[in-house]
Amino acid sequence: MVNKTDINNQTEKILESLDGIRRASPQPFFYTRLIGRMQMKTTSLWEKMASIISKPTIAIATIALFLLINITVIFHFSSNPASTGQNDSAVISDNEYSLSVSSLYDINPEQNDIAQK
Numbered sequence: 001m002v003n004k005t006d007i008n009n010q011t012e013k014i015l016e017s018l019d020g021i022r023r024a025s026p027q028p029f030f031y032t033r034l035i036g037r038m039q040m041k042t043t044s045l046w047e048k049m050a051s052i053i054s055k056p057t058i059a060i061a062t063i064a065l066f067l068l069i070n071i072t073v074i075f076h077f078s079s080n081p082a083s084t085g086q087n088d089s090a091v092i093s094d095n096e097y098s099l100s101v102s103s104l105y106d107i108n109p110e111q112n113d114i115a116q117k
Contacts, residue, residue, distance in 0.1 A: 043051075052058060 053062075
């Protein structure tokens with residue numbers, strides 16, 4: 001077991017090692033450089049993109065391109081009208097996708113006769 005005197009000696013050594021400690025001081029002009037970096041404006045990618053897009057020439061060119069594409073698509077589809085007749089392969093029969101509700105009586109008509117008797 002450790003004696004009480006050994007613990008006191010260790011404590012005294014630790015406290016004596018702290019006698020030569022001084023307060024840390026920064027390098028010269030540290031605060032000036034720190035404030036300069038904090039005030040330096042950094043722009044993010046989104047801010048750069050927003051500044052480019054918000055220019056009137058870019059905005060007008062984008063709107064004109066959008067309108068040109070829309071007009072081209074409208075004229076393309078209006079010049080090639082789809083045939084008004086329906087192809088046999090395109091017609092969906094009522095039997096394939098029946099929207100009517102069927103009951104057990106509709107499926108088994110002989111059961112319906114038994115249930116009514």
